[in-house]
Amino acid sequence: AVGIPFIGALIYSMMTGEVTELDAPSIVELDETLKRQSTINESSPMRLRMEKLIKEHQKKIVDELSRIDGKEFHADTWTRPNGGGGISCVLQDGNVFEKAGVNVSVVYGELPRPAIEKMRADHKSFVGADVDSLSFFAAGLSLVLHPHNPMAPTVHLNYRYFETSDPKDPINGEKNWWFGGGTDLTPSYLFPEDAKHFHQTIKDTCDRHDATYYPKFKAWCDKYFYLPHRGESRGIGGIFFDDLDASFLQSSSSSSSNPQETLFSFVSDALASFLPAYVPIVERRKDMPFTPQQKEWQQLRRGRYVEFNLVYDRGTSFGLRTPNARVESILMSLPRTASWVYMDPVSGTRTDSADGEEQAVDETTEKERELMDVLRHPRQWA
Amino acid sequence: AVGIPFIGALIYSMMTGEVTELDAPSIVELDETLKRQSTINESSPMRLRMEKLIKEHQKKIVDELSRIDGKEFHADTWTRPNGGGGISCVLQDGNVFEKAGVNVSVVYGELPRPAIEKMRADHKSFVGADVDSLSFFAAGLSLVLHPHNPMAPTVHLNYRYFETSDPKDPINGEKNWWFGGGTDLTPSYLFPEDAKHFHQTIKDTCDRHDATYYPKFKAWCDKYFYLPHRGESRGIGGIFFDDLDASFLQSSSSSSSNPQETLFSFVSDALASFLPAYVPIVERRKDMPFTPQQKEWQQLRRGRYVEFNLVYDRGTSFGLRTPNARVESILMSLPRTASWVYMDPVSGTRTDSADGEEQAVDETTEKERELMDVLRHPRQWA
Numbered sequence: 001a002v003g004i005p006f007i008g009a010l011i012y013s014m015m016t017g018e019v020t021e022l023d024a025p026s027i028v029e030l031d032e033t034l035k036r037q038s039t040i041n042e043s044s045p046m047r048l049r050m051e052k053l054i055k056e057h058q059k060k061i062v063d064e065l066s067r068i069d070g071k072e073f074h075a076d077t078w079t080r081p082n083g084g085g086g087i088s089c090v091l092q093d094g095n096v097f098e099k100a101g102v103n104v105s106v107v108y109g110e111l112p113r114p115a116i117e118k119m120r121a122d123h124k125s126f127v128g129a130d131v132d133s134l135s136f137f138a139a140g141l142s143l144v145l146h147p148h149n150p151m152a153p154t155v156h157l158n159y160r161y162f163e164t165s166d167p168k169d170p171i172n173g174e175k176n177w178w179f180g181g182g183t184d185l186t187p188s189y190l191f192p193e194d195a196k197h198f199h200q201t202i203k204d205t206c207d208r209h210d211a212t213y214y215p216k217f218k219a220w221c222d223k224y225f226y227l228p229h230r231g232e233s234r235g236i237g238g239i240f241f242d243d244l245d246a247s248f249l250q251s252s253s254s255s256s257s258n259p260q261e262t263l264f265s266f267v268s269d270a271l272a273s274f275l276p277a278y279v280p281i282v283e284r285r286k287d288m289p290f291t292p293q294q295k296e297w298q299q300l301r302r303g304r305y306v307e308f309n310l311v312y313d314r315g316t317s318f319g320l321r322t323p324n325a326r327v328e329s330i331l332m333s334l335p336r337t338a339s340w341v342y343m344d345p346v347s348g349t350r351t352d353s354a355d356g357e358e359q360a361v362d363e364t365t366e367k368e369r370e371l372m373d374v375l376r377h378p379r380q381w382a
Numbered sequence: 383a384v385g386i387p388f389i390g391a392l393i394y395s396m397m398t399g400e401v402t403e404l405d406a407p408s409i410v411e412l413d414e415t416l417k418r419q420s421t422i423n424e425s426s427p428m429r430l431r432m433e434k435l436i437k438e439h440q441k442k443i444v445d446e447l448s449r450i451d452g453k454e455f456h457a458d459t460w461t462r463p464n465g466g467g468g469i470s471c472v473l474q475d476g477n478v479f480e481k482a483g484v485n486v487s488v489v490y491g492e493l494p495r496p497a498i499e500k501m502r503a504d505h506k507s508f509v510g511a512d513v514d515s516l517s518f519f520a521a522g523l524s525l526v527l528h529p530h531n532p533m534a535p536t537v538h539l540n541y542r543y544f545e546t547s548d549p550k551d552p553i554n555g556e557k558n559w560w561f562g563g564g565t566d567l568t569p570s571y572l573f574p575e576d577a578k579h580f581h582q583t584i585k586d587t588c589d590r591h592d593a594t595y596y597p598k599f600k601a602w603c604d605k606y607f608y609l610p611h612r613g614e615s616r617g618i619g620g621i622f623f624d625d626l627d628a629s630f631l632q633s634s635s636s637s638s639s640n641p642q643e644t645l646f647s648f649v650s651d652a653l654a655s656f657l658p659a660y661v662p663i664v665e666r667r668k669d670m671p672f673t674p675q676q677k678e679w680q681q682l683r684r685g686r687y688v689e690f691n692l693v694y695d696r697g698t699s700f701g702l703r704t705p706n707a708r709v710e711s712i713l714m715s716l717p718r719t720a721s722w723v724y725m726d727p728v729s730g731t732r733t734d735s736a737d738g739e740e741q742a743v744d745e746t747t748e749k750e751r752e753l754m755d756v757l758r759h760p761r762q763w764a
Binding site: 076088090092099101228229230299303306307310311317320321325327328331332334335336337338339340341342343348349 | 699
């Protein structure tokens with residue numbers, strides 16, 4: 001998983017310049033030609049199939065969320081001078097969503113030597129590792145939805161494809177490639193039926209491909225979305241994976257004559273399971289009554305979301321340090337509003353002097369304590 | 383300035399355990415004995431004098447801020463198993479201050495080898511550098527005040543003293559020591575008279591000690607409190623300095639027969655100038671009328687404050703990664719409330735597609751644009 005920072009950075013950063021010019025003939029030119037000449041189908045390069053997949057899902061997700069909210073998304077489209085580009089769709093101050101962002105980005109660029117070395121460590125038989133720079137392609141769909149209603153959970157999704165070309169023969173040479181992604185739920189109040197539905201929907205999809213996926217990716221998710229300084233998880237998890245390549249498939253229980261096709265099929269299904277996993281939850285929570293105290297609790301939980309994204313999330317922190325990154329798209333993940341209090345009796349970090357106070361039983365905060373218990377001790381939901 | 387992360391981490395972290403036991407006779411025992419036996423005076427070790435200074439100022443500042451607010455601070459006192467401890471004073475949801483924290487911490491501990499090497503790079507003739515661990519002492523006062531009224535600026539202050547002992551003779555051997563600190567102002571709306579008053583008060587204090595201090599420390603402050611991903615400063619600055627030791631004094635225009643005394647005197651005066659620098663400003667802004675739009679602008683500016691503290695502030699980020707750190711005291715600096723919007727027309731990060739929109743003239747946001755101009759192009763105020 002050492003490669004995550006780079007993949008995250010490259011995909012989240014959506015740099016808008018300063019990338020080394022590629023030598024012709026390049027995959028950028030090839031892809032542009034292919035897109036002009038014909039429609040994308042199963043015989044097209046995976047780059048173009050992934051781009052098509054995530055753009056289709058972006059549209060489908062945006063349409064469905066607009067229907068739920070009653071307000072349209074605002075779309076920003078941009079292109080990069082050396083190929084690639086992206087579409088950021090954002091709905092702000094909607095009826096259901098306080099802030100919702102659904103971003104696609106496609107990046108053609110050059111990897112520097114340290115990044116190549118880290119990637120080689122994560123992938124057996126890495127092609128073209130002994131060079132000073134390596135052309136890469138990265139395409140991903142990222143989504144974060146923050147609803148108004150504290151009973152409706154925040155949700156995050158990211159699916160991505162990464163590829164590097166053989167420097168000797170960029171077009172026909174052997175390639176390194178892998179998929180990464182996942183989705184996870186962050187409620188302010190725990191509804192076990194929601195947690196079960198979200199996890200079960202994802203698990204069913206995973207199980208159709210490989211019975212080892214869900215347990216493996218669920219554990220990976222719990223490990224990744226964790227705030228060590230708070231001793232708590234960001235939310236109730238979901239799945240998270242990275243570096244899924246041919247070697248990964250060999251080590252898993254299923255065998256495949258076409259690993260890339262097999263994993264693309266899994267990622268396609270995982271992506272398609274997002275709306276069925278999340279929509280029923282937001283539909284049944286978005287109009288629930290809530291008190292000002294519950295709204296305030298949601299704000300504190302959003303403060304934690306900000307802490308995770310700014311302090312620990314590798315995509316965000318590397319993205320912010322990338323020159324010419326599209327900062328607005330990276331920080332789209334931050335909630336519209338958040339708050340912090342010192343020594344909150346329910347969620348405050350335990351300290352010696354506070355232990356006594358924290359033992360106090362308070363009926364009105366029973367639901368908040370329930371959530372904290374799950375965040376401190378992740379459960380199996382499916 | 384490479385040493386800043388460590389000093390910051392050590393002081394901000396206020397670790398509550400897991401520190402290597404010190405060999406007896408140690409400076410901890412010496413200091414405890416001295417504190418029992420006599421009052422602290424000019425012949426006491428600097429450790430005890432600094433502790434006394436910052437505790438006196440903490441009390442004075444807390445009393446004055448309580449008077450302004452009309453609500454009392456809540457104080458948490460803690461001790462550490464191997465010596466030292468701290469006092470966190472926090473006023474939350476007050477009449478004037480949404481969140482105000484004034485913390486003192488005193489730490490006795492052991493520096494690991496990499497920290498020693500970084501410190502040696504910052505200090506000429508570093509004593510006892512060829513050891514695997516080095517006993518240190520750190521004491522500091524940290525303060526962050528976030529008022530409710532968007533016309534009243536947020537302010538930050540930190541003054542600290544750091545010392546390491548000669549491993550061969552901890553009590554009577556030669557010591558490495560230095561001071562660090564500063565204070566800076568973060569308004570949501572620019573009042574030039576406030577900026578001038580704040581900077582002039584600090585400059586007057588600096589000038590009484592050395593005419594080179596203010597220009598040097600003002601520039602250092604502008605450089606440190608900067609968000610590269612936004613291309614803007616956190617606020618309108620103030621002063622910031624670190625690693626002020628005997629060598630620093632030699633390289634400055636003034637000479638001194640007792641560098642430690644000279645610098646302690648400067649730090650004492652700098653600390654004493656805080657209330658005169660800030661109080662008149664908050665007094666004249668705290669009851670000004672404001673609109674919901676202005677309150678929302680303040681929330682966006684607070685989002686930037688959160689971004690700086692969680693992404694760039696070395697004390698915060700190292701502190702959060704320190705095992706057993708007192709997280710609540712570290713994160714006391716975060717505002718009570720903050721918000722984020724995608725592509726804010728006034729403060730949004732410039733992107734190719736947004737350039738056109740950003741040129742639009744909007745009368746109601748004239749004051750917000752004025753602030754952004756100062757944050758993008760720091761000015762001389764004194």
